[in-house]
Amino acid sequence: MATMGEMLRAARMQAGLSLEALSSSTRIPRHNLIALETDNLEVLPAEPFTRGLIRLYTRALAVPEEPVLNAYATALSARRFAAAGPDRALRRRRGRLLAGAIGAVILLLVAVLVVVLPDWTSRPAASESPTPASTPVGAGLQPGSVLELVVVRPTEIAVVIDGRPVFDGPVTAGSTQAWSPQREIAVRAEAADAIEVRIDGASIGILGPPGGSFQRTWQVDAGG
Numbered sequence: 001m002a003t004m005g006e007m008l009r010a011a012r013m014q015a016g017l018s019l020e021a022l023s024s025s026t027r028i029p030r031h032n033l034i035a036l037e038t039d040n041l042e043v044l045p046a047e048p049f050t051r052g053l054i055r056l057y058t059r060a061l062a063v064p065e066e067p068v069l070n071a072y073a074t075a076l077s078a079r080r081f082a083a084a085g086p087d088r089a090l091r092r093r094r095g096r097l098l099a100g101a102i103g104a105v106i107l108l109l110v111a112v113l114v115v116v117l118p119d120w121t122s123r124p125a126a127s128e129s130p131t132p133a134s135t136p137v138g139a140g141l142q143p144g145s146v147l148e149l150v151v152v153r154p155t156e157i158a159v160v161i162d163g164r165p166v167f168d169g170p171v172t173a174g175s176t177q178a179w180s181p182q183r184e185i186a187v188r189a190e191a192a193d194a195i196e197v198r199i200d201g202a203s204i205g206i207l208g209p210p211g212g213s214f215q216r217t218w219q220v221d222a223g224g
Contacts, residue, residue: 004054004071005039011063012037026056027148027176033057041079048161052146052180065144140221141199147185147218149177149207150196157195160186181220188215 002010012022023030032053035043044050054072058065141147149157151171159167162183171177179185189195192208199218208214 002071003039004068004075005037007063007068007071008054008057009037011058011061015061017061022057022060026060027178028053028056039075041075046166047076048166048179048181052178055144055146055180056178141181141185141218142221143182144180145200145220146178146180148198148201149187150198151175151177151194152196152206153191153194155189155191155194157190158188181218184217184219186215186217188213192216 012019017025019030019033022028023033032044034040036050036053036057044053050072051069054068055065058068149159149171151173153173154170156170157167157177158165159177159179161179161181162185166179167177187195187197187207189207190213191210192212192214193206193210195207197204197207197216207216
C-alpha cells in the first residue's frame with residue numbers, strides 16, 4: 001500500500017507541478033510540502049495542522065483526500081505504538097506506586113476534613129462569581145472545512161482546536177495559518193483587524209473590530 005508521501009508526490013508529478021508552484025498556489029511552506037511527500041512526521045506540525053495541510057494539498061490537485069488522510073493516520077498510529085512499546089513492566093510498577101501515593105493523600109485529606117470541616121461549614125457561603133460573557137460564535141463550519149488566518153500585519157494569536165491549545169504566539173505580516181477542526185476552533189488575536197479569515201478559500205472578512213484583543217469561535221456543523 002502506498003504511503004501518504006508516495007500518493008502526494010505521484011499526484012503532483014502527474015499534474016506537472018513543481019514544489020514552488022504548489023507552494024505558491026496553496027500557501028503551504030515548501031518545507032512542509034517536502035515533509036508531506038517524504039512522510040517526515042517529525043518535521044510536520046501537530047495532527048490537526050497536518051490534516052489541514054493534506055486537505056489543501058489534495059484539493060489543489062483535485063485528488064481524493066480520504067486515502068491520503070488514512071495513510072497519514074496509519075503512519076501516525078505506527079509511530080505512537082513504537083514510542084509506547086518499551087518498558088511496559090516499569091510503567092505498571094510506576095502505576096502501582098502512584099496508586100499507593102494517591103491513596104495516602106486521600107487518607108490525609110479525610111483526616112484534615114474531619115478536623116476543619118465543622119468550623120468551615122459554620123462560615124457564611126461566599127458569593128458566586130458572575131458568569132463570564134459568552135464568546136462570540138462565528139458561522140458554522142462544514143465537516144472537513146479548512147479555516148485560514150491571513151495575517152495583514154504583525155500581531156499575536158492563540159488558537160484552540162477541539163478544546164486543545166495548538167498555537168499561542170506572534171505571527172508575521174503575509175503569513176497564513178490553516179486548520180481543519182473536527183468540532184470547533186477558537187481564535188483570539190491581540191489586534192483583531194490584523195487577521196483576515198477565510199473558510200475553504202473564501203474570505204469572510206476580518207476576525208473582529210479594531211481596537212484590541214478579540215476572540216471568535218467557529219463550530220463544525222455536525223449535521224453537515
